[in-house]
Amino acid sequence: MGDLFQEAILVSILAGTVRIMTPILFAAIGELVTQRAGIWNMGVEGTMLMGAFIAYVVATATGSIWIAVLAAMLAGGVVGLLTAFMTATMRVDHFITGLGINLLISGLTLYWFRIYIKGRAQPTFEGFENVPIPVLSSIPYLGEILFTQRILTYVAFLSVPAIWFLLYRTRWGLELRCLGENPKALDIKGLSVVRRQYTAVLIGSIMTGLGGGFLMLGFSDRFLADITAGRGWLAIVAIIAGRWMPRGVLAAVAVFALLESVATHVQVLGVDIPHQIFLALPYVASIVLLMMLRSKSGEPRRLGIPYFR
Amino acid sequence: MSDILKAVNLTKRFPGVIANENVNFDLRAGEVHCLFGENGAGKSTLSSCLFGFYQPEGGHIEIGGEIANFKSPRDAIHMGVGMVHQHFVLVAEFSVLENIVVGTHESGWQLKLTDARKRVEGLCAEYSIDLDLDARVGDLAVGQQQWVEILKALFLDAKVLILDEPSAVLTPEESLRLFRIIDHMKELGLSILLISHKMVEVMQADRVTVLRKGKVVDTVCPANVTPNELTRMMVGRDVELRMVRDRTEDAERKFETVLNVEKVSYRDGRGKLALDNVSLHIGKGEILGLAGVSGNGQKELFEILSGVLVPENGCLSLDGERIEGLPSRQYMDRGVGLVPDDRFREGLIPEFNIRENMILGWQRHDDYTNGMFLDHKQIGSIADGLIDEFQIATPSGATPVNHLSGGNAQKVILAREFVHSSKLLLANQPTRGLDLGVIEYVYKQIIAKREEGYAILLASEELEDLLNLSDRIAVMSGGKITGIVDPLTTTVEEIGLLMAGGKEEQAA
Numbered sequence: 001m002g003d004l005f006q007e008a009i010l011v012s013i014l015a016g017t018v019r020i021m022t023p024i025l026f027a028a029i030g031e032l033v034t035q036r037a038g039i040w041n042m043g044v045e046g047t048m049l050m051g052a053f054i055a056y057v058v059a060t061a062t063g064s065i066w067i068a069v070l071a072a073m074l075a076g077g078v079v080g081l082l083t084a085f086m087t088a089t090m091r092v093d094h095f096i097t098g099l100g101i102n103l104l105i106s107g108l109t110l111y112w113f114r115i116y117i118k119g120r121a122q123p124t125f126e127g128f129e130n131v132p133i134p135v136l137s138s139i140p141y142l143g144e145i146l147f148t149q150r151i152l153t154y155v156a157f158l159s160v161p162a163i164w165f166l167l168y169r170t171r172w173g174l175e176l177r178c179l180g181e182n183p184k185a186l187d188i189k190g191l192s193v194v195r196r197q198y199t200a201v202l203i204g205s206i207m208t209g210l211g212g213g214f215l216m217l218g219f220s221d222r223f224l225a226d227i228t229a230g231r232g233w234l235a236i237v238a239i240i241a242g243r244w245m246p247r248g249v250l251a252a253v254a255v256f257a258l259l260e261s262v263a264t265h266v267q268v269l270g271v272d273i274p275h276q277i278f279l280a281l282p283y284v285a286s287i288v289l290l291m292m293l294r295s296k297s298g299e300p301r302r303l304g305i306p307y308f309r
Numbered sequence: 310m311s312d313i314l315k316a317v318n319l320t321k322r323f324p325g326v327i328a329n330e331n332v333n334f335d336l337r338a339g340e341v342h343c344l345f346g347e348n349g350a351g352k353s354t355l356s357s358c359l360f361g362f363y364q365p366e367g368g369h370i371e372i373g374g375e376i377a378n379f380k381s382p383r384d385a386i387h388m389g390v391g392m393v394h395q396h397f398v399l400v401a402e403f404s405v406l407e408n409i410v411v412g413t414h415e416s417g418w419q420l421k422l423t424d425a426r427k428r429v430e431g432l433c434a435e436y437s438i439d440l441d442l443d444a445r446v447g448d449l450a451v452g453q454q455q456w457v458e459i460l461k462a463l464f465l466d467a468k469v470l471i472l473d474e475p476s477a478v479l480t481p482e483e484s485l486r487l488f489r490i491i492d493h494m495k496e497l498g499l500s501i502l503l504i505s506h507k508m509v510e511v512m513q514a515d516r517v518t519v520l521r522k523g524k525v526v527d528t529v530c531p532a533n534v535t536p537n538e539l540t541r542m543m544v545g546r547d548v549e550l551r552m553v554r555d556r557t558e559d560a561e562r563k564f565e566t567v568l569n570v571e572k573v574s575y576r577d578g579r580g581k582l583a584l585d586n587v588s589l590h591i592g593k594g595e596i597l598g599l600a601g602v603s604g605n606g607q608k609e610l611f612e613i614l615s616g617v618l619v620p621e622n623g624c625l626s627l628d629g630e631r632i633e634g635l636p637s638r639q640y641m642d643r644g645v646g647l648v649p650d651d652r653f654r655e656g657l658i659p660e661f662n663i664r665e666n667m668i669l670g671w672q673r674h675d676d677y678t679n680g681m682f683l684d685h686k687q688i689g690s691i692a693d694g695l696i697d698e699f700q701i702a703t704p705s706g707a708t709p710v711n712h713l714s715g716g717n718a719q720k721v722i723l724a725r726e727f728v729h730s731s732k733l734l735l736a737n738q739p740t741r742g743l744d745l746g747v748i749e750y751v752y753k754q755i756i757a758k759r760e761e762g763y764a765i766l767l768a769s770e771e772l773e774d775l776l777n778l779s780d781r782i783a784v785m786s787g788g789k790i791t792g793i794v795d796p797l798t799t800t801v802e803e804i805g806l807l808m809a810g811g812k813e814e815q816a817a
Contacts, residue, residue, distance in 0.1 A: 005597070097728070167417060168420075169420055170418055170419055170420055171414070171416050171418055171419070171420055172418065173420075174403075174407060174410070174411050174420060175411060175412060177400075177402075177403075178403070178411045178412070178447065181400040181401065181402050181403070182398060182399065182400045182401075184398045185398045185399065185400055185408070185411060185412065186411070187362075187382075188360075188362060188392065188394070188398055188410035189382060189383065189386065189411075189413065190381035190382035190383025190385075190386060191360065191383070191412050243705050251589055301401065305425045309362075
């Protein structure tokens with residue numbers, strides 16, 4: 001193979017990485033906000049799936065992918081409302097809540113999907129196109145990798161510094177992190193713990209819904225059962241691997257996405273190894289990462305523990 | 310002096326208990342008023358009502374003569390009531406300044422802490438508190454965390470300060486400083502409600518309100534009563550204030566070493582050196598007291614001595630046999646008994662009944678089994694015998710231990726460990742949080758075990774008790790033994806210095 005071809009492949013793998021990062025990054029950064037407030041939302045996978053499904057229905061029904069994006073966020077928010085009600089108001093175990101939500105949505109989306117396509121060919125839609133950023137996109141290599149992407153990809157990357165700023169440079173962020181470490185410190189100042197937990201879960205779930213929406217609208221033209229395929233779980237692993245810090249989470253998501261991007265390119269290159277093995281790589285990597293990171297330093301102290309006075 | 314804070318017929322119930330019943334009490338402007346009572350007398354509930362954390366079911370609170378209806382601590386803070394909690398409500402990961410500011414809305418939406426920093430620095434100067442405002446609170450010593458808690462309340466411009474057992478975790482030296490700070494607050498016109506069960510502190514207050522079983526017994530001036538009278542008001546009967554052990558035979562005793570600990574070090578999960586070259590020995594029939602503010606390695610030492618943790622370095626021997634690294638069951642089989650400091654979490658399984666808890670850890674023992682099954686008949690009869698012997702107040706042996714009071718629960722642990730051990734008894738804070746009557750009982754049992762020839766390690770935060778009971782006292786600070794002293798010749802001051810890390814550091 002010639003140098004040019006190799007270069008093109010490399011650029012394609014990296015550009016693919018950036019695109020694949022998008023949905024996981026939305027979910028992971030959103031869930032980071034939720035977890036920093038002490039709520040362990042295990043329902044990321046389900047929330048994402050709901051976002052993807054609603055995006056599909058709205059995109060095919062209205063023909064507008066931007067309305068579909070808004071609908072996906074709204075769907076995430078509704079699931080978030082349920083999660084927040086269970087964890088913050090009812091103080092149900094966070095893991096059981098997440099388990100229930102994942103099972104519910106996996107079944108529900110499949111059921112609704114069957115009803116939606118009943119008696120007709122599965123409708124498709126026109127997904128997102130790349131929107132090159134003027135000037136920046138003409139930088140050699142980098143321009144193609146970073147600045148010739150979908151609009152929501154740019155948004156996802158910008159959300160990392162934005163959420164960092166929110167968490168570490170605002171009063172709101174200080175209070176939110178306080179919830180994850182010691183909610184009583186806010187309670188004794190007469191500030192509502194529950195209200196802030198709702199906010200945190202909603203932000204996380206809306207971003208996760210958006211991630212699901214992008215997964216649908218940015219990669220495909222039709223819905224499949226359980227289309228999220230574990231990306232929500234990868235988002236959770238990325239938070240642990242990233243030690244609950246925005247840039248750590250970004251790095252972990254990049255690793256998973258790179259592996260997935262390599263896997264998709266292996267098919268094109270015709271390497272003589274079943275590509276399913278490569279497709280499993282991000283998940284294998286996540287298990288290896290979790291084994292390596294036995295210490296959970298950086299984990300909020302009260303994460304996943306319902307707050308009682 | 311006028312009343313600044315007043316409780317009128319205050320009643321607060323929790324499911325099944327009346328924590329406060331028709332409590333009347335007033336705090337005058339510029340006084341130090343002490344709330345005195347045993348654990349469970351309703352002191353903390355009352356203070357939680359006074360700062361709006363709980364809402365009373367009956368009666369009301371007056372601030373400066375006007376009825377105040379606190380819906381949340383926010384309202385109390387607005388009225389100038391500040392609270393310093395017994396169990397610190399701090400965020401370990403935050404800096405000192407962030408802990409003080411969080412939840413106060415003292416900065417704009419964007420965190421700008423310059424003004425807040427100036428104010429906190431001013432407060433530190435006013436009260437001669439020396440703190441690095443950017444230090445992570447989790448890295449501070451427990452004593453310093455207390456200053457952070459106090460600054461949090463002062464930062465909110467409190468006129469009335471409620472201090473809930475503020476000296477519980479302080480060294481004697483730090484307690485003195487605390488009371489100097491309290492005096493200074495008084496000079497500045499603050500009114501202080503001090504919750505305490507320490508007689509020394511109570512006697513320093515301007516007035517004392519004694520609570521018993523949720524009701525006010527009386528409000529008195531310490532100048533007009535004796536400590537014994539106050540104790541009688543608190544407990545409702547006469548108790549021996551301090552156990553004093555008979556020392557007449559002490560001189561003839563020779564302690565043949567049972568446990569020998571040599572240069573033991575231990576690093577905790579976070580890599581912190583929790584025990585640093587600890588050496589000590591305990592003889593047959595000897596009580597070795599262990600003094601020190603908790604969190605200075607005592608817990609780790611107890612767990613190493615009972616085989617729960619394995620030391621990184623050093624050796625342990627019991628009756629001359631090396632035992633480090635052996636599984637904890639071996640320690641039990643060799644006659645070691647452990648009374649852990651957190652009784653409900655580590656000493657018992659709260660949901661299990663008394664009988665089951667009585668044999669906890671010994672469930673494989675031949676006495677309690679029939680082949681592979683538990684012999685419930687046998688367990689029941691042995692446990693019920695112990696319930697009588699240790700005077701555990703319970704309807705039956707089938708009662709879950711989480712239905713028991715702290716004192717009765719502690720007796721379950723004592724019964725289990727006393728009966729199953731034979732040589733060495735490790736008791737970490739066995740009297741913490743117990744009523745005077747039960748404390749008296751626990752100490753009598755420990756003394757009886759000493760007479761039987763047990764080697765005993767007894768940790769306590771009550772220095773007076775250690776001085777009265779121990780044959781020798783080891784002092785711990787920062788994971789080290791900073792000194793071993795003779796209770797008959799030492800002083801509280803000397804032990805206090807050792808608790809603070811030793812003489813060298815104190816001079817600096």
